[in-house]
Amino acid sequence: MGSRTISILGSTGSIGESTLEVVRQFPDRFRVIALGAGRNIKLLREQIRAFRPLSVSVLDSNLADELDRSLKGDAYRPEILFGSDGYDRVAAHPEAGTLVSAMVGAAGLLPTLTAIRAGKRLALANKETLVVAGEIVMALAAEHEVEILPVDSEHSAIFQSLQGNHRDALKRILLTASGGPFLNKTREELAMVTPQAALCHPNWSMGRKITIDSATLMNKGLEVIEARWLFGVPVDRIAVHVHPESIVHSMVEYVDGSVIAQMGIPDMKIPIAYALTYPERLPVRSPSLDLFRLQKLSFYPPDEERFPCLRLAFDACRKGSTYPAVLNAANEVAVGAFLDEKIAFPDIPGVIETAMGKHKAPAKPDLDAVIAADRWARVETERLIDDIRR
Numbered sequence: 001m002g003s004r005t006i007s008i009l010g011s012t013g014s015i016g017e018s019t020l021e022v023v024r025q026f027p028d029r030f031r032v033i034a035l036g037a038g039r040n041i042k043l044l045r046e047q048i049r050a051f052r053p054l055s056v057s058v059l060d061s062n063l064a065d066e067l068d069r070s071l072k073g074d075a076y077r078p079e080i081l082f083g084s085d086g087y088d089r090v091a092a093h094p095e096a097g098t099l100v101s102a103m104v105g106a107a108g109l110l111p112t113l114t115a116i117r118a119g120k121r122l123a124l125a126n127k128e129t130l131v132v133a134g135e136i137v138m139a140l141a142a143e144h145e146v147e148i149l150p151v152d153s154e155h156s157a158i159f160q161s162l163q164g165n166h167r168d169a170l171k172r173i174l175l176t177a178s179g180g181p182f183l184n185k186t187r188e189e190l191a192m193v194t195p196q197a198a199l200c201h202p203n204w205s206m207g208r209k210i211t212i213d214s215a216t217l218m219n220k221g222l223e224v225i226e227a228r229w230l231f232g233v234p235v236d237r238i239a240v241h242v243h244p245e246s247i248v249h250s251m252v253e254y255v256d257g258s259v260i261a262q263m264g265i266p267d268m269k270i271p272i273a274y275a276l277t278y279p280e281r282l283p284v285r286s287p288s289l290d291l292f293r294l295q296k297l298s299f300y301p302p303d304e305e306r307f308p309c310l311r312l313a314f315d316a317c318r319k320g321s322t323y324p325a326v327l328n329a330a331n332e333v334a335v336g337a338f339l340d341e342k343i344a345f346p347d348i349p350g351v352i353e354t355a356m357g358k359h360k361a362p363a364k365p366d367l368d369a370v371i372a373a374d375r376w377a378r379v380e381t382e383r384l385i386d387d388i389r390r
């Protein structure tokens with residue numbers, strides 16, 4: 001295989017950095033064409049120096065000016081873009097074959113759609129894209145014959161476990177969840193947990209928003225919806241299994257009773273590299289899985305009483321329409337408020353459930369309806385949070 005040309009949205013984040021680490025390990029196999037960051041100019045400048053992308057984009061014009069100033073005197077200077085137009089140009093860069101979509105949150109939706117319209121191969125980390133607009137995204141990808149390769153570790157595991165088998169033979173998807181840092185806490189204890197404690201994931205080092213989602217089990221709920229669209233499987237055939245070791249990244253069960261799992265140490269470079277080079281596998285530098293040291297792997301049913309976010313996500317997925325967009329937007333706002341110590345941990349599912357209860361969803365939503373539902377849910381959730389604080 002020759003060298004792959006890639007652009008990355010969210011290059012300064014956890015997935016973005018891991019993607020660039022894969023590129024560092026295999027410099028002959030990849031060429032970085034364009035990068036999209038948010039506000040982290042310092043890290044983006046280092047990435048520009050190391051990878052010499054043709055174009056970069058940041059959040060706004062002030063940050064673009066700041067980046068421009070910081071590159072004065074450098075031998076290499078890329079085109080500097082900003083805002084939604086800048087991200088679209090990164091997503092659809094004519095020199096790039098693949099977009100790694102790794103912004104956090106619903107902000108990733110529109111540039112990801114732009115990449116699909118431009119016919120880019122999509123390495124998808126931004127699960128919110130499929131949560132918010134799964135039906136629209138999958139239909140557009142089919143129309144443009146765009147391949148979507150999952151980066152999310154569970155979906156990569158499912159994708160790998162599906163290789164070489166007939167889709168008709170698939171019975172269930174068994175989606176594993178670590179259970180997060182609060183797996184064994186009581187309801188009373190959960191009411192008291194701090195953002196600092198919630199940010200300590202037992203197995204993975206990730207961005208702040210997804211780490212809180214892992215603690216509430218909303219991450220698993222979002223992943224159920226992601227799997228529903230990515231693999232075209234009805235939600236009632238997706239079962240969450242709590243697996244605190246995070247070694248089995250997920251499984252599929254076939255009609256003959258066979259269960260196929262993908263296993264490995266928790267290292268995002270593995271699914272990222274697979275998404276970038278599928279069907280080829282690269283010899284990623286990562287320690288081997290040592291099953292003798294682990295000795296046992298455990299599995300438990302999730303507790304939706306203590307972790308209601310999982311139930312809310314299943315509900316939103318069953319209801320369809322714009323409910324998943326509302327679930328996601330309310331969650332983004334609630335997680336931000338929890339991190340800012342404005343609300344307590346159990347208030348996260350509380351405000352999401354109230355927002356979903358108030359939402360009036362259209363029968364067959366288009367993209368505009370999805371965006372309107374996202375906006376409505378953000379305003380409504382902010383209002384609910386203000387009420388709690390009064």
Ligand SMILES: NC(=O)C1=CN([C@@H]2O[C@H](COP(=O)(O)OP(=O)(O)OC[C@H]3O[C@@H](n4cnc5c(N)ncnc54)[C@H](OP(=O)(O)O)[C@@H]3O)[C@@H](O)[C@H]2O)C=CC1
Binds near residue numbers: 011015268
């Ligand atoms: N981290 C992981 O291991 C995994 C992550 N994912 C998914 O991948 C996505 C990224 O996660 P992760 O890397 O952890 O997140 P991070 O918070 O570490 O990184 C987020 C990236 O998005 C950028 N960003 C944030 N807000 C905006 C915005 N409004 N517009 C443009 N760019 C923005 C950030 O820029 P800056 O920092 O410069 O402001 C940063 O580059 C999420 O959807 C997550 O659910 C899925 C599986 C595993």
Ligand SMILES: CC(=O)[C@@H](O)[C@H](O)COP(=O)(O)O
Binds near residue numbers: 220
């Ligand atoms: C690495 C990855 O894919 C994350 O989504 C991870 O799965 C989070 O772990 P849990 O949500 O299972 O705690």
Ligand SMILES: [Mn+2]
Binds near residue numbers: 152
């Ligand atoms: Mn995951």
